[in-house]
Amino acid sequence: MSEGVDNWGQWFEGLRLRELKAFEKAKLPDKDDPRWRWADAAALEIPQMTPAPIPAIETLVLAKQHAAELFENPLAQIVFVDGHLAAFSALPEKWVKKGVHFLPLSQAKQEIPALVAPMLFQSIHSLGGDPFVRWHRAGNAEGVFLHVPKGVALDGLLSVVHFTHAQNATLCPHALCLLEENTQASLVQSLHSLSPSPAFVCEETEIFLGKNAALNHSGIQNLDTLVRCQRAQAAVLGEGARLRDFSTQLGAKLDRRECNVQLAGARADARLFSVGVPCKGQCFDQRTYQGHLAPDTSSDLFYKNGVLAQGRSVFSGMIDVKPKAQGTAAYQSNRNLLMSDSAQAVSMPGLEIGANDVKCSHGATDAPIDPEQLFYLRQRGIGEQQARALLLEGFLTEVIERTEMGELKAPLQKLLAQKLEGCLDGR
Amino acid sequence: MKASLEIKDLSVSIGERPILKDFSLTINKGEIHALMGPNGTGKSTLAKALAGHPDYTVTGGQALMDGQDLLALSPEQRARWGLFMAFQYPLEIEGVSIANFIRAALQARLKEGEDFSAGDYYKELYAKMDALKMDRAFTARALNVGFSGGEKKRCEVLQMMMLKPAYALLDETDSGLDIDALRIVAEGVNALRGPDFGALVITHYQRLLDYIVPDFVHVMADGRIVKSGGKELALELEKHGYEGIAQA
Numbered sequence: 226m227s228e229g230v231d232n233w234g235q236w237f238e239g240l241r242l243r244e245l246k247a248f249e250k251a252k253l254p255d256k257d258d259p260r261w262r263w264a265d266a267a268a269l270e271i272p273q274m275t276p277a278p279i280p281a282i283e284t285l286v287l288a289k290q291h292a293a294e295l296f297e298n299p300l301a302q303i304v305f306v307d308g309h310l311a312a313f314s315a316l317p318e319k320w321v322k323k324g325v326h327f328l329p330l331s332q333a334k335q336e337i338p339a340l341v342a343p344m345l346f347q348s349i350h351s352l353g354g355d356p357f358v359r360w361h362r363a364g365n366a367e368g369v370f371l372h373v374p375k376g377v378a379l380d381g382l383l384s385v386v387h388f389t390h391a392q393n394a395t396l397c398p399h400a401l402c403l404l405e406e407n408t409q410a411s412l413v414q415s416l417h418s419l420s421p422s423p424a425f426v427c428e429e430t431e432i433f434l435g436k437n438a439a440l441n442h443s444g445i446q447n448l449d450t451l452v453r454c455q456r457a458q459a460a461v462l463g464e465g466a467r468l469r470d471f472s473t474q475l476g477a478k479l480d481r482r483e484c485n486v487q488l489a490g491a492r493a494d495a496r497l498f499s500v501g502v503p504c505k506g507q508c509f510d511q512r513t514y515q516g517h518l519a520p521d522t523s524s525d526l527f528y529k530n531g532v533l534a535q536g537r538s539v540f541s542g543m544i545d546v547k548p549k550a551q552g553t554a555a556y557q558s559n560r561n562l563l564m565s566d567s568a569q570a571v572s573m574p575g576l577e578i579g580a581n582d583v584k585c586s587h588g589a590t591d592a593p594i595d596p597e598q599l600f601y602l603r604q605r606g607i608g609e610q611q612a613r614a615l616l617l618e619g620f621l622t623e624v625i626e627r628t629e630m631g632e633l634k635a636p637l638q639k640l641l642a643q644k645l646e647g648c649l650d651g652r
Numbered sequence: 653m654k655a656s657l658e659i660k661d662l663s664v665s666i667g668e669r670p671i672l673k674d675f676s677l678t679i680n681k682g683e684i685h686a687l688m689g690p691n692g693t694g695k696s697t698l699a700k701a702l703a704g705h706p707d708y709t710v711t712g713g714q715a716l717m718d719g720q721d722l723l724a725l726s727p728e729q730r731a732r733w734g735l736f737m738a739f740q741y742p743l744e745i746e747g748v749s750i751a752n753f754i755r756a757a758l759q760a761r762l763k764e765g766e767d768f769s770a771g772d773y774y775k776e777l778y779a780k781m782d783a784l785k786m787d788r789a790f791t792a793r794a795l796n797v798g799f800s801g802g803e804k805k806r807c808e809v810l811q812m813m814m815l816k817p818a819y820a821l822l823d824e825t826d827s828g829l830d831i832d833a834l835r836i837v838a839e840g841v842n843a844l845r846g847p848d849f850g851a852l853v854i855t856h857y858q859r860l861l862d863y864i865v866p867d868f869v870h871v872m873a874d875g876r877i878v879k880s881g882g883k884e885l886a887l888e889l890e891k892h893g894y895e896g897i898a899q900a
Binding site for chain 2: 602612
């Protein structure tokens, strides 16, 4: 444990080296592993770690400008380019005085190491991406540390933005979120590209929610289509804690996102949302786990993909109700709208129930656009192409509305519109 | 140019099955025609074929709208030319609000570079919603999703009032309406009545025609019109039933 440490730098380096060893011993991803079933072959490869050099000053300025356009008045924002800090607008003094920390991870490791150390790299990832997580931890993990002390409810959006820029850079964005008892916060993590260059983004997000803590968390992935992305997120929810998690997948050539939720305390509640729009050779791979460990917990997963020409989506989800988790309510729904004959969606919903007093359901649908809906719109004078775009937007908007994260609606609809503009020409 | 919707010897099939057989009818602007008849005689087929539904194949005949060949156009072109169909079963469109939907339909009618003011648009939309006794909060709701039968039909009439078509095909707009809703919907249709508007009201029941009084009534059987007359024909139907009329 971390108490009485004299040299924190050495302590964190030791942690990193342990992860490096674990990575070297780890079994590499394998097609025969059911957790990698239907994955793109390219998703299995672990590249060489090649951290990018510090970007030029004008690149950092550009990143700051782009980031400023993303959200209206975030409470605080941290911006990185290739894992290097580009801008940091800190929390208003009012929140700092209340003991809230929202800092670049490297700064937090230096300034408040005793707070960071006990929880950093403690998450367990069970959905197949574990070797990538070890690789990430052994590498140049940089990102954000969020800590909300007992009883504090933040009332604005916290934003972390990572840009890729240098050719073939490897980035390891990290987020560590600790919300203590009776707290509230909203965090959005965005991944974007400043230039059309290949890169590898390997992200880990760790979320720990104390008793009655509430976190709105969203991840927006809008990377360049030359980028490959591997992400793992794990959340542990204490008694009465609430997590609202919303993922948007728009960019990257290949984006695998693992979302692992452990409802460890009684009455914990998780709502998991996702929208994805793969097109033109993109593959979005979504693996989820809703683990019910305690009584009267609830979870509801609602994932939708609008799959365009030559796009591919993979969804594999598991609801796992442990014997102690009586009174569980767990739902899982994956719906895919196939916008083209060349669009492909694979869906593998799953359910394992170890308790007898539960309400559970899961389901998946893959369907093309309803021709009757299309005719209805066309009969009102809306051209076929626009009608299809409107139906797709509507299909995805339903998720955005259900998240009740109003502050993200306008920025997301803007990103979606940009994406569809570039993709809807092919059938 | 003839200001009419002229249907001449129109034959329509669904797959291999012929439904409409040499159907002819002319609706001049300023006129309201009622088309009645039992289930399965081809009333809805006529509306859908004229609107350009891809499942309906025109195997013969013509349809001219103000002298232009309607059947050569795509569904959206027909709509932009001024043909509106109120659906018997309006579709539910998740995630698309009523306000955005009608605005998209209006924008599709604009020429390149043209636009209209959002303020004027909402002013008009709200006025028409008030007339139809629709709650203004409906504008933000997803189109027809979770609406009652009556709300869906009001929404159809709202769209028609906003799009101001030259010709409207109302396919059993009265089904699923209680008497109060029926009156409101009929008032909406009547508000469009005038020298620049022609309509075909498809219905099973005479009741609707108490509120939308037709200039002409036609009775259909087996894919064609078997009897035409004035509004009194509807009353006759109510008394003697379709069989009595077909035999007469």
